[in-house]
Amino acid sequence: xxxxxxxxxxxxxxxxxxxxxxxxxxxxxxxxxxxxxxxxxxxxxxxxxxxxxxxxxxxxxxxxxxxxxxxxxxxxxxxxxxxxxxxxxxxxxxxxxxxxxxxxxxxxxxxxxxxxxxxxxxxxxxxxxxxxxxxxxxxxxxxxxxxxxxxxxxxxxxxxxxxxxxxxxxxxxxxxxxxxxxxxxxxxxxxxxxxxxxxxxxxxxxxxxxxxxxxxxxxxxxxxxxxx
Ligand SMILES: C[S@@+](CC[C@H](N)C(=O)[O-])C[C@H]1O[C@@H](n2cnc3c(N)ncnc32)[C@H](O)[C@@H]1O
Numbered sequence: 001x002x003x004x005x006x007x008x009x010x011x012x013x014x015x016x017x018x019x020x021x022x023x024x025x026x027x028x029x030x031x032x033x034x035x036x037x038x039x040x041x042x043x044x045x046x047x048x049x050x051x052x053x054x055x056x057x058x059x060x061x062x063x064x065x066x067x068x069x070x071x072x073x074x075x076x077x078x079x080x081x082x083x084x085x086x087x088x089x090x091x092x093x094x095x096x097x098x099x100x101x102x103x104x105x106x107x108x109x110x111x112x113x114x115x116x117x118x119x120x121x122x123x124x125x126x127x128x129x130x131x132x133x134x135x136x137x138x139x140x141x142x143x144x145x146x147x148x149x150x151x152x153x154x155x156x157x158x159x160x161x162x163x164x165x166x167x168x169x170x171x172x173x174x175x176x177x178x179x180x181x182x183x184x185x186x187x188x189x190x191x192x193x194x195x196x197x198x199x200x201x202x203x204x205x206x207x208x209x210x211x212x213x214x215x216x217x218x219x220x221x222x223x224x225x226x227x228x
Contacts, residue, residue: 026093030097032097041100049124056112060085063135064086065088066152067139072102073204074099075102085110086111119152122157137172137173137203138209155190171224174203174209203221
């Protein structure tokens with residue numbers, strides 16, 4: 001599948017690519033994560049040149065979660081929206097193993113997994129105006145100012161997201177870092193085709209959210225819609 005070219009895309013940042021080379025990808029696998037990768041990847045993990053229509057074997061609204069971690073929010077999304085085709089993008093192998101195990105134990109058939117760096121995969125694996133909703137919950141905050149350039153939410157990434165969303169499609173981000181929420185708001189405001197809307201949906205607490213709340217952090221949910 002050859003995605004259409006993106007109009008007026010800001011250049012990727014110079015220097016190190018956001019997060020990809022700075023975030024852990026390998027980590028220690030538990031026995032059950034290793035087994036899930038060995039046994040279930042063939043069923044649910046797809047390559048970047050995937051053709052979605054044949055992978056899902058049905059046309060359906062498409063949702064994508066980026067950086068799903070251990071996957072609880074994606075599993076809940078798949079259970080509560082069985083009529084959607086959902087894709088998780090993650091670079092952390094233990095998380096992918098955990099998600100594959102959860103897909104199997106929950107008996108889900110509407111989730112696929114893409115392993116790798118999200119910004120590149122959004123560009124190579126999805127066509128323009130093909131995604132109904134993109135969720136990014138608690139991306140790595142990189143709290144030190146000198147590391148902010150490693151954050152996932154950057155002008156280039158948001159331009160790719162805006163391009164891949166269908167008109168009327170949603171971008172839902174959450175963070176427990178106030179300055180990252182401000183940064184997200186600022187970056188998205190540079191995208192004239194995205195507008196803020198209210199966050200109304202339920203969301204299961206993720207591992208990073210729970211940690212943030214234990215530390216007394218306020219949680220920010222930021223939702224945007226691609227203008228119709
Ligand atoms: C702070 S964790 C949050 C995980 C989960 N969403 C949660 O709330 O518990 C950020 C996740 O994003 C993944 N990640 C970071 N940069 C990424 C990238 N460029 N592409 C795909 N995944 C990425 C990390 O491996 C990690 O699992």
